[in-house]
Amino acid sequence: MKHKKQNSTNRYSKIWSVFILVVLLLSILHTFLKWPIYDFLLEKYGKTTSGKIVKEKGYNGKGGHILKEEKGDDIIYQYSFRMNNKSYFGDSQSSDYNINDTINIIYLENFPGINRPKYYLYK
Numbered sequence: 001m002k003h004k005k006q007n008s009t010n011r012y013s014k015i016w017s018v019f020i021l022v023v024l025l026l027s028i029l030h031t032f033l034k035w036p037i038y039d040f041l042l043e044k045y046g047k048t049t050s051g052k053i054v055k056e057k058g059y060n061g062k063g064g065h066i067l068k069e070e071k072g073d074d075i076i077y078q079y080s081f082r083m084n085n086k087s088y089f090g091d092s093q094s095s096d097y098n099i100n101d102t103i104n105i106i107y108l109e110n111f112p113g114i115n116r117p118k119y120y121l122y123k
Contacts, residue, residue, distance in 0.1 A: 076093065
């Protein structure tokens with residue numbers, strides 16, 4: 001009896017280990033491959049629309065945003081566009097804009113939340 005219970009426990013430990021490994025692997029792939037996959041889909045299936053620069057948000061160079069320029073970091077402008085009566089936002093990836101400027105956006109028709117400035121994909 002003891003032998004059977006030990007094998008069962010061992011089996012569940014292996015299953016959980018594999019499950020955790022798969023979750024970690026998917027998380028890593030999502031982190032590093034999300035943007036290249038989005039860019040590929042946008043280039044292949046993207047639709048173009050116009051958006052407006054709506055606000056500035058500073059970029060601190062470490063993956064975070066600040067409200068104003070600090071230590072010489074460029075201000076990155078955020079854009080907005082409307083699709084199906086809903087607003088979507090994105091990073092212009094540029095400090096060359098002013099609030100209320102128009103910008104061309106490329107987005108996925110079925111997933112407008114996936115969007116980029118059009119120039120960004122074709123530079």
